[in-house]
Amino acid sequence: MGNILLGVTGSIAAYKAAELANILTKSGHSVKAVMTRAAAEFISPLTLQTLTKHKVYTDMFEPAAYEDVRHISLAKEADLLLIAPATANIIGKIASGIADDMLSTIAMASPAPNVMICPAMNTAMYENPVVQAGIKKLEGLGYLFVEPKESLLACGDLGKGALADLDAIVKAAERALARSGTA
Numbered sequence: 001m002g003n004i005l006l007g008v009t010g011s012i013a014a015y016k017a018a019e020l021a022n023i024l025t026k027s028g029h030s031v032k033a034v035m036t037r038a039a040a041e042f043i044s045p046l047t048l049q050t051l052t053k054h055k056v057y058t059d060m061f062e063p064a065a066y067e068d069v070r071h072i073s074l075a076k077e078a079d080l081l082l083i084a085p086a087t088a089n090i091i092g093k094i095a096s097g098i099a100d101d102m103l104s105t106i107a108m109a110s111p112a113p114n115v116m117i118c119p120a121m122n123t124a125m126y127e128n129p130v131v132q133a134g135i136k137k138l139e140g141l142g143y144l145f146v147e148p149k150e151s152l153l154a155c156g157d158l159g160k161g162a163l164a165d166l167d168a169i170v171k172a173a174e175r176a177l178a179r180s181g182t183a
């Protein structure tokens with residue numbers, strides 16, 4: 001069983017992260033969650049804290065209980081940083097080397113094959129060449145992706161960009177953990 005750090009960003013699909021945390025925890029994984037400020041506009045940290053039975057990390061500058069550089073220790077202890085849902089913004093930040101909040105800084109401190117990104121966004125955003133270039137760059141560097149699916153999106157558009165099905169994400173995460181010898 002692995003140590004999974006679940007990164008949740010500000011997509012309308014953030015509500016699905018709660019069920020993802022629930023499934024992974026009940027499957028026996030240790031799951032800790034990190035949320036961006038935008039993600040906390042969509043679901044409450046309390047929801048993820050209750051389902052994972054761990055503190056939820058949102059603020060990089062929150063004083064730690066002891067001398068611990070938390071973004072580094074969280075990155076080190078994680079077998080997998082699973083970012084689901086992943087916004088266009090977090091993909092762009094990781095691809096550009098930007099580390100300006102807890103999640104993007106943890107991502108910067110994590111080796112590429114330990115990071116799995118599950119994009120969720122409007123079709124026009126997903127198909128934007130800037131987003132696609134970021135994805136291609138990250139794939140080339142060894143980051144893992146779970147492709148979004150085609151669906152009727154929350155904005156009313158029909159197209160690719162909906163978060164992949166949770167069972168596909170769980171299977172991909174477990175395959176990655178097995179490959180790294182931690183599941």
Ligand SMILES: Cc1cc2nc3c(=O)[nH]c(=O)nc-3n(C[C@H](O)[C@H](O)[C@H](O)COP(=O)(O)O)c2cc1C
Binds near residue numbers: 010012036037087120
């Ligand atoms: C109602 C609503 C839904 C949104 N859904 C998405 C989404 O599914 N995907 C996305 O990339 N951005 C979405 N956004 C925009 C992001 O929240 C915004 O880019 C934010 O800066 C992302 O920050 P983060 O990546 O730090 O979480 C949405 C915004 C709103 C107001």
